[in-house]
Amino acid sequence: MSIHPFEKAAYLLQRDYLVAIPTETVYGLAANAFSDQAVAKIYSLKNRPIFNPLIIHCSGLEMAQSLANFNEHALKLAQAFWPGPLTLILPKKEQAPVSKLATAGLQTIALRIPAHPIALKILGLANIPLAAPSANPSETISPTTAYHVEKSFKTSKELSLIIDGGPCLVGLESTIIDLSEESPKLLRPGKITQEDLIPFIGEFFNNSLEAEVIKAPGQLKRHYAPSLPLELNVQQVNEKQALLAFGPSPLLGAKKTLNLSVSANLIEAAANLFSMLHELDNTEFKSIAVMPIPQYGVGIAINDRLSRAASS
Ligand code: TXA
């Protein structure tokens, strides 16, 4: 009798091995959040600076509430958006036995319940919270397919199993909101936008993404970068470039063109962004040129990832 892959994943996670799992946002590199040894493997495999804390994924609200103190805003957002692509930064419960490596020694903790049936299944079977950053080496483009994960980590023995759940539907990392202080702050834009959040927590945001660099070290300016130079908001292209187009009238003249969304649909563009960047990040081109993306709705998160990818 063969073991079902999800059971195998849960079994390995409980024993402190690393497993790549699909989520609705991007693929996660998961480890037992209670184990320093397991979490250390994540930092080592990703080559991630250890001062950059991880998101802890929970199977349900009960598990999440055993790790952090939820105020009224937090409960409202959890009820409205979980499972889903929203991460809450909350005061950590002092006695919660989460690895200090996973929280980078902070008194706060990042929590989310992912909305992917396979992730939820594995979380339920393992019955432990899972620390899971995106399953890619630090500073490279996040993975939205199992193939992306395999390509980056194929030579590594540290990654015990990759669970293939098909392409990620959202395609961008979760929105991160910090509720640990008096006024809520948006630390990372995502599919769930400020406008989506405001009805649940009122007007807030004195957003200063730059100021958050200190608080959320993961918001380092350079991130998600392809190896080719990236040029944003281009108005023309040449035959040495690859073009990442948007909308019904792609610029002409590039060596190769991929269109994020022919119908100019930002949700579709978000879902395609990382996989198209992966595909165009190829030495046959001199650079990747990107057409302008409107700065509203999910466009804000797309432009956030693009500008990080373009900064050196
Ligand atoms: O969609 C996602 O969130 C994916 C999937 C796998 O769930 N995960 C992900 O993890 O994007 P990662 O490690 O790439 O991003 C985690 C971010 C980092 O920017 C980190 O600095 C921030 O969360 N973070 C974690 N704990 C924090 C804390 N206590 N305070 C502030 N920021 C925190």
Ligand code: MG
């Ligand atoms: Mg990441």
